[in-house]
Structure formats: structure tokens, C-alpha cells
Amino acid sequence: MKITIKSEDHPNGLEVDWPVVPGTGDWVSFHYRVGTNHLQVKRVEYDADADGNLTEVTVELTY
Helix, strand or coil, X not given: XXXXXXXXXXXCCEEEECCCCCCCCCEEXXXXXXXXXXXXXXXXXXXXXXXXXXXXXEEEEEC
């Protein structure tokens, strides 16, 4: 599922492809060559069209 994440590192948003939407309070990890960042989900926004179909999900993360 295409999800836009927003964080201190990506204030304008970064599109990612995650299999599920994390819930508020959940922790997510980003693994890099030099280490791992752990961020907590602060807020989740869901947008739908007039027919109720999910069109966009935005996840706000915080350290």
C-alpha cells in the first residue's frame, strides 16, 4: 500500500510501499547501512473518495 510518511527527516513527505498501515503509538524502523532509526507513529490520516474508497494514507512519525 502506498503511504506518505512525514517526519523531521522528511517534512514534505516521502512515499513508501508498506504492506499495512501502522497504528498510532506503533514503532517503525528504518534500516540503513550505518544503523537503524526507530520512530513512533504520532498520527495517521486516511483520505477517501466520495464512494468511500481509500485514496491516501499519511503517517506522521516522531523520534
